[in-house]
Amino acid sequence: MGILLRQPRTGYDVVKDLQSFRPANASQIYPILAKLEQHGYATFEIQAQTARPDKKLFKLTESGKAALARWLDTDPEPPVTRDDFLSMLFSAWSKGPDAIARLLWHRKRFLNRYEQDLRAKYQALVTNFPADCDDPHNARFSSTLLYRRRIGLVAEELRWCEESITTLEKVSDI
Amino acid sequence: MGILLRQPRTGYDVVKDLQSFRPANASQIYPILAKLEQHGYATFEIQAQTARPDKKLFKLTESGKAALARWLDTDPEPPVTRDDFLSMLFSAWSKGPDAIARLLWHRKRFLNRYEQDLRAKYQALVTNFPADCDDPHNARFSSTLLYRRRIGLVAEELRWCEESITTLEKVSDI
DNA sequence: TCCCGCATGTAACGGGTTACATGATTGC
């Protein structure tokens, strides 16, 4: 399952870490961690805290690391996306060019915000840990690759949005 | 739900049409069509066929069209993707640069095939119906926008794959 | 001969989301 125990983390932390590229919510993660523990793939230490529920700090066992390594050798499934925007665009012609333009503008705003966010995080990563990011044996190397990918894709979709808006303008007011 | 009744279609056709941008399978579509019919959003005519089960040709009612128009006025949810490849890449550092390269090559091959397929379909569309594709009141206009988007994104990810492979080579054999 | 395409569905299962339950601390 969503195995991302680079470092020991609590369930709560795992949810946050996954957020960026494989969203899942708490009520899903906790049962999974419990199951991993039952199968011997992970163990946890309890850290008592005052004024908060006790933390369960999970970490992978050797057997868990082996299972992850095996999974890495399998071929990944083709990606699946669901995106209401695309479905709407598919039917938007029925309401005319204005509706299409509205959708595109909406998407553009969304992408702009998203891009800024990504760039900020990426910048923070490479300025704080420049050495790690260049070392392919380091976890942060993987992270930089993933950031660069997302940034490139978002920039491309943004380009597409603008292109589409201009063609729409050209076509509809001639 | 997946409302894409541009023209009257059978359940079987709907599944195929959706394939490209919002995959769903037959056992999901049939109950949905039945529900649409119960709610008065769609009706069907039965076309008897010899040697095959009778066709149920569904089409949207006025009330169905109105519902679709209302949906088009709502703001789309942010997109969700799940992609094993990304999860694997995230952990691939643990197995070293070769594992990362292997993943990237695998993805590259996948994207190459996908890109060819998309370009072929896009070409077919614009050569067969050049006028429709330029008319924003026509359904095929929406389709061309969607194709251009997908093609751009796939090309960008391909570029990223190649870039990543070369940085990996540079970094690991110096 | 066997698989693919056409054409419809039902039943069981599994993964994911939403809602609920608890509770102290910190900042607006």
Next chain:
DNA sequence: GCAATCATGTAACCCGTTACATGCGGGA
């Protein structure tokens, strides 16, 4: 005073997938 952050979980539900059931015609 209210929301957000930290921290754990359970229960119900929905959406989607897999497997099953049926059956003929055409191409490899």
